[in-house]
Amino acid sequence: MEHYHMNLTLKVWRQKNSKEQGKLETYQVKDISSEMSFLEMFDVLNEQLIVEGKEPIAFDHDCREGICGMCSMYINGQAHGPWQQNTTCQLHMRAFKDGDTITVEPWRSKAFPVLKDLVVNRSAFDRIIQAGGYISVNTGNAVDANAIPIDKKDADDAFMAAACIGCGACVATCKNGSAMLFVGAKVSQLALLPQGGPERESRVLNMVAQMDKEGFGNCTNTYACEAECPKGISVSNIARLNSEYLKAGLTTETK
């Protein structure tokens, strides 16, 4: 790969805390290497701000390898930036060129209030999992792992759904702020596995009820979520969620 250096203008959302109003501030960074990651470019900017006696920009990140789901920047109008199936931390500066202006904002959603600058509160996702995103099996209760063979296709599909990193890009991208892709992924994973069978109905009903309570919007099938999901979670999981929900509604009514 050829390397190059660039100067950039950054417009970054600054907000002191959840109560105060925020606004975009403009910064210049110089001599950024195309080999840097996007967050390393932010490191450079933050070091610069500290030296200038200013407060650095708060942003969430941890693993910096696309798996923890902590990073969450809305870059030039796209969740996690311009690359497909990619997290903010995996975005590299070779995606930009000298002289570019880059606008960076936090996830915007009623259910994800801003805590500071680019950091939002995503605890609603944990509460949705608490509502049913598990299989009730106490430690020590399990049968031998090979006692129940699982069709490889189902196991693979369950794994694909389980790859969700809980980042919230789907919500941030959706014009309705819907969490259907996130919820659909978990419901699908557990519905595809025999172990998930016994709680299948209560799970989907409770998780959807919690999702509504948290203030996430409705799904109107625009599929923006799938396009921006860093893990390529398919909208077929939303279809499965809908059918699971319908089935569960019917059975519980007759029960």
Next chain:
Amino acid sequence: MALDAKIPHGEMDKKWTDYKGHVKLVNPANKRKLEVIVVGTGLAGASAAASLGELGYKVKAFCFQDSPRRAHSIAAQGGINAAKNYQNDGDSVFRLFYDTVKGGDYRAREANVHRLAEVSTAIIDQCVAQGVPFAREYGGLLSNRSFGGTQVQRTFYAAGQTGQQLLLGAYSALERQVALGNVKMYTRHEMLDVVKIDDKARGIIARDLVSGELESHFGHAVLLCSGGYGNVFYLSTNAMGSNVTAAWKAHKKGAFFGNPCFTQIHPTCIPVSGDHQSKLTLMSESLRNDGRIWVPLKKGDNRNPKDIPENERDYYLERRYPAFGNLVPRDVASRAAKERCDEGYGVGTTKMAVYLDYKDAIVRYGKIEAGKSGKDNFSHEEIVALGKKVVEEKYGNLFEMYEKITGENPYETPMRIYPAVHYTMGGLWVDYELQTTVKGLYALGEANFSDHGANRLGASALMQGLADGYFVIPYTLGNYLADEIHTTSISTDHPAFAETKKAVADRLNTLINIKGTQTVESFHKRLGKIIWDKCGMARNEQGLKQAIEEVRALKKEFWSDVRIPGEVNAFNLELDKAGRVADLIELGELMCLDALDRNESCGGHFREESQTEDGEAKRDDVNYAYVAAWENKGESSWELHKEALNFEIVKPTQRSYK
């Protein structure tokens, strides 16, 4: 104080069963009155908190991320070991035990390792029951792969996302207990000290990282599951937030620190590309299963790797270690890469890299697939295409990650790799019950020193974290809490809480008021460079002595010139980081001290003074068959305690993978 490891008597393979048969129990009514604090909700902490909640204890769990699902465990790629012997290839509890003791270069406690091997099988059962989607074969049964340092296939995996899937399993069990009211979860909270009353751990001081406020929390017992300290090197494969603070505060409150110099340098990571680098990315060890590692035979050969013919390549691991080849343990593979690069055979722009090549594996798999199809007129291109598909299924996400970072396609060009800091075998010293030298204070997972000796085998950390949390602590903690049922909850108005809280507040205020000129990050980088250069892949007396001086000077400079913007009572990431770096600096000094004391080479600890003629590590069992447990005696002052290691079953021999 004499160290008592509390190893149960009796035959090695009966110890744990006997222990469980005689351990004190707490009845369900009393469990409800007992409060347990769990610091950290990675694999070890989440599994412990969930299991203890299920048993009926009142649990409070803490993590500094915004959700327990983001703990560093999430990043583990390759897999988890278990002695299931599903492959019928001769595996057994004994063999897993034996491999782990040997792999650890005879510096681990046999009884702990045996227990680990025993409970390993139940972990897989538990995870499958939770819905962890491990890889499967067409018959619907679980699939296995092999990993470094072993000759059987005992590693369970979920593509290159095993840690993620295991953690999400433990996380779901934890959130279920939260919903049931048995566990209260505190996210974006950082534990900043242990509170001791009458010599027992009775709680913690934690900071709410959003509001900046300090909180006191009581517990009848405190479990530290706070992960490893690899970030002392600044650059490592650990997540950015991984740190030693929880363990270090415990250490300063009387918990001995075990084998701090035992750190693991992983052989296959993406090499450093420049000064801006903030972390290093691992390429899972599972890649060594199928990939072949080589450098050019000629020094400074700048040709495109594709243009270097077979007879001009040096597959140096296969050459030096014919029995294990590319699957030698990590410490051996890392040193061999360093040796080639130091000699001038390295590749890439920095010349600090070697090739990991999938060309042969792609063809091999392609031929197998072609064979399965029953047809026999495949062209080479078709075979390669079939092989690529197999490789993609096995390692797709790793290859993708490599391409995202480097911009190169590893299906076409061999990957460039170099060793990087990955794991810390050292940690808080614990006895057989996972209790530290402070009563009521326990350490689980990577935070303790316990099972891996001087070198950890691949896929064994996930196993240990979950073993500790699901299957060990639920028994051993009961043995302590059974005597605590008469202790009523202590109010956090108790003077011990107030004093500790004040000390924590004072320290934060001191830090923020230094108002110096240098950033926290710049200090962290300098610390990392000292430790990497002098206490990294090779260590010697002179270098270590120098490093100790340099770290002390750095500490002084830090405390007089660090600049932390913002306020104490607010969301302040720089302040969070400053506290962590301050603790890592102190730990760095102890690491060098420990490395200096241990004048032998073992596992990941390579003392240049102690090597064989052909450059292999030379252990010294006469003088160093002990666990070094360091007691803190105040500023830059420690006393060394030794736990002698007795090998009843696996008799130490010079490790050979030749």
